[in-house]
Structures are given as structure tokens and as C-alpha cells.
Amino acid sequence: MTDGIRGTAVILTALGLEYAAVRAHLGDQLEEREERGTLYELGTFTGRRGTWTVAIAETGEGNTSAGIQVERAVQTFAPQVVLFVGVAGGRKDVELGDVVAADAVYDYEAGKDTEARYFPRIKTAAPSYALVQRARAVARQERWQDRIRAPAAGYDLPPW
Numbered sequence: 001m002t003d004g005i006r007g008t009a010v011i012l013t014a015l016g017l018e019y020a021a022v023r024a025h026l027g028d029q030l031e032e033r034e035e036r037g038t039l040y041e042l043g044t045f046t047g048r049r050g051t052w053t054v055a056i057a058e059t060g061e062g063n064t065s066a067g068i069q070v071e072r073a074v075q076t077f078a079p080q081v082v083l084f085v086g087v088a089g090g091r092k093d094v095e096l097g098d099v100v101a102a103d104a105v106y107d108y109e110a111g112k113d114t115e116a117r118y119f120p121r122i123k124t125a126a127p128s129y130a131l132v133q134r135a136r137a138v139a140r141q142e143r144w145q146d147r148i149r150a151p152a153a154g155y156d157l158p159p160w
Contacts, residue, residue, distance in 0.1 A: 010073040101135030
């Protein structure tokens with residue numbers, strides 16, 4: 001049962017199989033929206049606490065592309081939450097079904113390259129405290145795992 005809370009969420013993925021998994025959870029007729037070259041699909045997701053309008057897009061692999069797409073999505077939709085959802089392929093210590101949420105994000109690619117050497121200018125950012133707390137609560141409860149579905153036809157899970 002929902003209490004009518006509505007919000008807007010943006011969910012980005014790197015890979016097509018991740019996109020298909022998210023898309024399978026959206027209700028209503030999906031609507032396409034092109035914004036500055038990015039194609040979004042919009043639908044709704046209804047949970048115990050209300051219905052959300054959800055915009056999804058596939059960014060492709062790479063931090064730079066993902067960062068650009070996050071900025072575009074925030075400017076376009078002014079969402080209450082932005083999620084990057086995927087199989088955590090860069091992590092080798094997780095299993096399918098684990099919840100992975102960053103408590104710190106490192107921009108290790110920034111720096112100055114001189115003739116003598118490279119001088120890293122690592123930047124660190126942190127998600128909100130409330131977001132980290134919510135991720136921990138979701139991971140503990142394991143109720144969300146009831147929503148896991150089989151991969152869409154034509155998509156194989158990664159070998160890890």
C-alpha cells in the first residue's frame with residue numbers, strides 16, 4: 001500500500017543488461033525523451049512508500065561519460081535521487097545480489113602532466129550521510145532481493 005509520496009528519480013547504467021534489468025521494473029507506458037543528445041525513457045515505479053517518476057539512460061562504460069550524463073540528468077529532471085545501477089564489474093569482492101554503495105568517491109584521473117612527471121590531484125567526494133545510512137538499511141533488510149528478476153532474453157550475466 002502506498003501513501004502517495006511522489007518523487008523523481010534518475011537511474012543510469014553503463015551496460016545494456018543493467019538498463020534492461022532496471023527497465024523491467026518500470027510500469028505504465030514508457031515515454032522517450034531526448035535531451036541534448038541523451039535518450040531517456042520515463043516510467044513509474046511503485047513501492048510501499050509511493051510512486052516515483054523514473055528516468056533511465058545508458059551511459060556506456062567510463063567515468064567521464066557517466067559524469068557528463070549525471071550532470072545532464074540533474075539539470076533536466078531535478079531529481080530527488082540519482083542512482084548509478086549495475087553489476088559492479090570493477091569490484092571483485094562482491095556477488096550477485098550484494099548492495100554496493102560508495103561512502104567515498106575518488107577522482108584519481110585528475111592531475112597535471114609535465115615533461116618531468118605526472119602530478120596527481122586526487123579529489124575526494126562523499127555522498128550524503130542519509131544516503132549511506134539508507135543503503136546500509138536496505139542491505140540489512142534484504143527485502144529488495146524479492147524484486148530480482150531473471151536476466152532479459154539475450155543478455156548473459158557477467159562471468160564473475
